[in-house]
Amino acid sequence: MRTARRATLRGMGHGIEDVARAAGVSTATVSRALRGLPHVTDATRERVRLAALELGYVATPSARSLATGRTRTIGLLLPWVSHWFFANVVEGAERTLREHDHDALLYTFDVFERGPRRRVETHVLRGRVDGILVVGLPLEPEEIVDLDALVRPLVFVGSGPGDRCTIRVDEQEVSRIAVDHLIGLGHRRIGHVTGHPDDVSPWSAGVLRTRAWRDVMGATGLTADALAYGNFDVGGGRAAAHELLTRHPDVTSVFVTSDEMAMGVIAAARDRGLRVPEDLSVIGVDGHELGEVVALTTVAQDVHAQGVLAARLVLAQIAGEEVPQRVTPQVRLVLRGSTAPPRDR
C-alpha cells in the first residue's frame, strides 16, 4: 500500500510534493521553477509559484543542504559579542549575509579568559557552514590547520595571518598616528595600555599595536617602559591605568589600544583626581560612539563597513570569485578633548 502518502514533514507545513500536486507538475519542476532555474515555461513557473505561495511552502533547509552540500550559512567565530568592535562587525556581516539569503551562525570562543587558553573547537563547524568569518581571534597555527580541514572559504577581520584574506587596519599606522599626535603636543612620557598579557599571537591587534608603540617611541628616542594590560574592557582599562600611574607617576599621556579601555583610563584618572587632558592626555582606538560623550580623542575606523565587506568576501569566494588577500580600511585621527599639551611640572 504505497498509495497512502505518509504525510510526515513533522507538522512543519507542506512539502514539495504537495506543491507539485497542487500545480499539476512533478517535484523536479517545482524545484526548478522555485529556484529560478532555466528550462521552465513562464506559465508553469507562475503556476508553481502561486501554488507554493498558497500552501506557504518553503524548502526544508536540511533536506536541501543534504542534497546540495551547501548550507547557505556562514559561521562567525569571535571571542565576544558584547564588545563594541565585535558587535558592530557582527551586525554589518549579518545584515549583508541576509540580503544575500544567507544565515549567520554565531560561535563565541573567549580565548582571552583567565586560565589556560582554550582551543577553538572547529569541528563543531563541520557540515554546518559554507564559509567562515574569523573576527578578532588570534588563532594558533593548529587551529588554522583545523579550519583549513573544513575546506571552506575563510575571511579574517581585525586579526589574521598574512597569507589569508584579511580585513584589518594598518596597525602600525594606528600606533604611529596616535603616538605622533601625543609627541606633537609635546609629550615625552607616553604610557600604553593594551589587551591581554598572555596574548602573544603575532597577528593579534593588541600585540601589533604595542609593538608599533615601542617602535615609534624608540625611533623618537623615548623610553617605552610604562605599559599595562587592560584586557580589552572598561574595568580592565581602569585597573590598568591605576597600575600604570602608580608605577610611573611621571607619565603625562596614555595611548590605549581600544576606546573601551581608554574610557576606563579616563575613569581611573578621575579616581585619582587627575584632570583630562590637563594632567593626563588619553587617546584610544576605534571610534566608539560614546567616545563623544567623554570627548575622547581616538584613531577611528569604520567597523560596520568591515563586517559588510567581510560578508561580501566570503560570499564572493563561495561564488568562486577571486578576492584580495588583504584589505586595509582607512583610519583617521578624531581630535576631541582628551588630549592636550602636557602641563609643566
Place this chain on the structure above:
Amino acid sequence: MRTARRATLRGMGHGIEDVARAAGVSTATVSRALRGLPHVTDATRERVRLAALELGYVATPSARSLATGRTRTIGLLLPWVSHWFFANVVEGAERTLREHDHDALLYTFDVFERGPRRRVETHVLRGRVDGILVVGLPLEPEEIVDLDALVRPLVFVGSGPGDRCTIRVDEQEVSRIAVDHLIGLGHRRIGHVTGHPDDVSPWSAGVLRTRAWRDVMGATGLTADALAYGNFDVGGGRAAAHELLTRHPDVTSVFVTSDEMAMGVIAAARDRGLRVPEDLSVIGVDGHELGEVVALTTVAQDVHAQGVLAARLVLAQIAGEEVPQRVTPQVRLVLRGSTAPPRDR
C-alpha cells in the same frame, strides 16, 4: 556496478559508514553508540568511539536534522546587535546554548528604521530552528501568529506579550524608581527621553516606561509634558535632549529609558553649557559599563543573566518541561554623580 562505493560526502571527511567499517559494526550500532543510547555493549561502544575519533567523524548536521526533525539550533530574533542590551543578551544566550550543544542563529530585523515598519519575515525560520528567542522586538499580532505557525517554543526577552514565556523587568517599577529618585531630590520639572515615536506596541519597553513615567508624574501632581524621542542610541539621545531643553528650558532633570540615550543627553547638556548634575540631573536605565565613566545614575539590570535564562527556558521547553510564563529580573538603583537636587533659579 553498485559495488563501487561512491565516496561522496563532498570532501567533508568521513561518514558513518566509514566508522562502521572501521569498528566492524553496522551503521545503526555506530549511531546508537555515539549518541549514548542504550542497547550497546560497553566494549562495542568504546570501539566505535575510538574509530570515530581516529577518523575525526562528526555526524553531518543536515543529514541528522533531516532524519530526526531537530536542528539543535535556536533562532535569535532582534533589531540590532550593536546596542548594549542586545549584545549582552546575545552573548549570554549563545554561551549557554553552546554549553548545551546548540547553535545560535542570528536574525536581525530593524523594525525601528525610518520608513514603513518592515514586517518580520518569520518564514526564513521554517525548518531551521528548534526554538526561538525574541529579544526586544515589539511584534505585531500577525507576526506572533506567523511565529506560532512554526510550532516551536518561543521565549521573549525585554519585550513580549503577556501570555507567553517572557523575561523582562517590571517596567512600571523601573520608571517609578527613577522618577521617585528625582522627586525625592526635589525635582518638579522632570523631562523624559524615550525610544521611537512610531513605536506604539503595547509591550515595547520604551512605551511601557513612558506610560509609567506619565502615571507616576500624574500621581504626584506633576505635569508630564516634556517628552522627546531618542531612537535608542547615543546620537538620538543627544538630539532629543536638545529638542527637549529648547522647548522646555525649565526642566531640571531628565529620565531616559536607556543608558546609551542618557549618555547622549549628558553630551547635549555639555553642548549647551549645562553642568550635570548641577544644572541638569540625568538618570538612565540599563547598567551600561560606560555609565561609570560619566558617573551616570541608572536603574540597572543584569542583562547577561537574562540571555542565559532565556536560553535555558527554550531548551527546557524543547525538553518538554514546563516553564514559567513570566520571569521578572530584579532592578536596582545605582547612584552615581549625574543626579542631585535642583539648583534654585
Place this chain on the structure above:
DNA sequence: CTGTTAGCGCCTTCAC
C-alpha cells in the same frame, strides 16, 4: 520543457 529515478548521510523501526 518536463518527468523519472537515484541518491545526499543519518536515524529508526523491526527482525534476529
Place this chain on the structure above:
DNA sequence: GTGAAGGCGCTAACAG
C-alpha cells in the same frame, strides 16, 4: 545486543 532496510525532503542527472 546488533543488523537490515526503508525513509527524512529535496536535488540532480538522465531520458523523453
